């Protein structure tokens with residue numbers, strides 16, 4: 001399973017990248033706002049740091065303008081993935097940009113039918129939003145499962161990029177289902193290391209070690 005980091009904060013990406021935890025990065029207009037950075041500059045910096053796909057999102061809503069923005073974003077680096085919203089215009093832009101050989105991530109997916117359309121339009125990645133479905137008392141994992149079944153039924157090559165991940169359990173459930181990629185905030189990826197029995201066991205070992213009076217170095 002590939003791990004993408006959902007942030008535009010360079011320091012956070014670099015810390016996880018040094019550990020080999022970053023296969024790619026996703027950003028969106030809200031994350032660019034949070035970073036306080038210029039989208040073109042920060043995307044270039046991320047692309048220089050991470051060789052994998054780096055999603056940068058268009059903000060136009062009409063297909064021709066989306067295509068123009070997507071082409072400009074794709075000029076930043078060869079690993080830029082143009083992120084397009086799952087609207088009819090977004091699908092038109094997806095068809096054109098993917099036809100030009102650009103990687104495309106179709107975002108804001110909330111139904112399996114939407115995912116089916118994105119695959120047919122040639123999307124490289126489909127981003128179903130788990131957390132935002134959970135927020136309205138629907139089950140985000142059901143959507144990941146449905147898309148997995150549908151894509152496998154017909155051999156679609158579009159990769160399922162489980163997004164809007166809010167917890168380590170979302171990562172685990174996505175892995176169980178067979179999502180190709182997860183994108184999660186750095187704090188969620190780091191929280192996966194936590195287990196109370198690890199903390200308890202380590203405390204016991206440290207206490208017993210202190211009683212030996214020994215040093216390794």
Ligand code: E4P
Pocket residue numbers: 006026027028107127129131132163164165183
């Ligand atoms: C994915 O590409 C999105 O940027 C992100 O996962 C959205 O997450 P949120 O619903 O927590 O804002």
